[in-house]
Amino acid sequence: QSVLTQPPSASGTPGQSVTISCSGSSSNIGNDYVYWYQQVPGAAPKLLIYRNYQRPSGVPDRFSGSKSGTSASLAISGLRSEDEADYYCATWDDSLSALFGGGTKLTVL
């Protein structure tokens, strides 16, 4: 059971938009930045969003992040088949530990 709560699954059809949520508390999300990682099957995770909403070079602007209070969201617009992957949120906790959400498996129907 992860401290950061994500829905286990999400889905959408090509071209649609989908949002993945990440819920925490005042000792983690409420007190630090949120990061999002994309993991396609068989590969290492990849940094998708850092410091709540910033995109690393090369990440399409179809991906956007936001944070409000103790929750954060990852939005993906214009879904594409290659977006099918597991998505993890992460943040830092007051216990001086990095935390990950349990992950959300995104299926592109």
Place this chain on the structure above:
Amino acid sequence: QVQLQESGPGLLKPSETLSLTCTVSGGSMNTYYWSWIRQPPGKGLEWIGYIYYTGTTNYNPSLKSRVTISVDTSKKQFSLKLTSVTAADTAVYYCVRTRGGRSDFDYWGQGTLVTVST
């Protein structure tokens, strides 16, 4: 382009010590933190701990009693030792460059599967 490569035994017996090394290429180790993160088969990610290039460490409280991370900047390597392993330690282990000593993991190794089995 920064690249990280894990190396070490892939099969251990219960009670043995897991030892992995990560070799960094394409960039300096200076000013960065260097983490180990693991992922049991079919499960989510777990942060094990990190080391700053100066040698300062911080470990996941749940693993702290069994974990040691060390760094050798002259060889551009950092290492993980996890003692008294059990089947629950079976996982893909990733070495990861970390910005700012938080959860900003920007470069990942490809990962190495370590299996604990009799």
